Amino acid sequence: MASSDVVLPFFDTHAHLNLLPPEMPADEAYRKAREGGLAGLVNIGTRIASSRESIDLAARLPGVWATVGIHPSEASTLTSATREELALLAAAPRVVGIGETGIDRADFEETPLEVQAASLRAHIALARETDLPLILHCREAFEPLFALLDSERLSGRRGVFHCFTGSREEAFGALDRGFYLSFSGIVTFKNAASLREILPEIPEDRILLETDCPYLAPVPYRGKTNQPAYLPETLRVAAFARGEDPTAFSHQVLQNTRTFFAIDF
Numbered sequence: 007m008a009s010s011d012v013v014l015p016f017f018d019t020h021a022h023l024n025l026l027p028p029e030m031p032a033d034e035a036y037r038k039a040r041e042g043g044l045a046g047l048v049n050i051g052t053r054i055a056s057s058r059e060s061i062d063l064a065a066r067l068p069g070v071w072a073t074v075g076i077h078p079s080e081a082s083t084l085t086s087a088t089r090e091e092l093a094l095l096a097a098a099p100r101v102v103g104i105g106e107t108g109i110d111r112a113d114f115e116e117t118p119l120e121v122q123a124a125s126l127r128a129h130i131a132l133a134r135e136t137d138l139p140l141i142l143h144c145r146e147a148f149e150p151l152f153a154l155l156d157s158e159r160l161s162g163r164r165g166v167f168h169c170f171t172g173s174r175e176e177a178f179g180a181l182d183r184g185f186y187l188s189f190s191g192i193v194t195f196k197n198a199a200s201l202r203e204i205l206p207e208i209p210e211d212r213i214l215l216e217t218d219c220p221y222l223a224p225v226p227y228r229g230k231t232n233q234p235a236y237l238p239e240t241l242r243v244a245a246f247a248r249g250e251d252p253t254a255f256s257h258q259v260l261q262n263t264r265t266f267f268a269i270d271f
């Protein structure tokens with residue numbers, strides 16, 4: 007799909023600017039996206055070091071916020087010391103979420119479910135203490151993840167299933183529990199027709215958009231290093247799948263982003 011000339015305002019709710027390669031440094035990617043209509047972005051922590059880097063980026067670049075968390079694949083690094091460190095980082099300025107945390111079935115061999123679940127519970131406790139929403143990573147693990155979330159009885163601002171790629175049933179499992187769904191460049195992939203079919207059924211006020219850069223570049227950049235400037239491709243495809251005007255859809259998603267993170271931009 008070719009890009010249209012209309013500039014759509016957009017917000018990247020899940021970026022890892024700190025993981026961009028040397029040929030596309032964070033500041034340059036950020037500047038390029040700003041020129042293309044980026045209203046802001048949230049840089050996501052995946053371990054203690056990248057949580058700290060996210061806070062630094064948020065302090066340095068206007069329109070950038072941060073989350074702090076330990077990715078399920080890194081869950082074995084969670085100790086009482088790192089848990090304490092996370093709590094300190096969560097109190098830093100411009101921290102607007104806890105995670106990414108969750109359950110990743112592809113990683114069970116190296117990081118067993120119990121280890122991932124213990125880390126997720128610690129993140130949930132921290133989200134409660136700070137009254138911040140959870141950034142959830144779920145790979146082929148909706149059943150254990152839903153069960154754990156149910157046992158924790160979350161209330162208030164719950165969280166988002168980032169880079170949602172599940173079934174219709176799984177989408178409503180998350181929505182019925184009060185969560186948001188965030189869609190990545192995967193919605194532009196040729197083999198993601200089932201995801202595009204679900205999109206029109208998602209309530210308009212529960213949708214967020216993300217790049218998950220440097221991963222998952224949307225068509226027509228598929229295979230390249232992803233960056234926030236590519237998000238409008240995802241936005242256009244999602245609007246088209248919903249049969250909505252891209253400009254109206256982009257403003258709705260911006261409003262959802264403000265509500266979800268309780269930020270203004």
Ligand SMILES: [Zn+2]
Nearest residue numbers: 020050106218
């Ligand atoms: Zn991520």
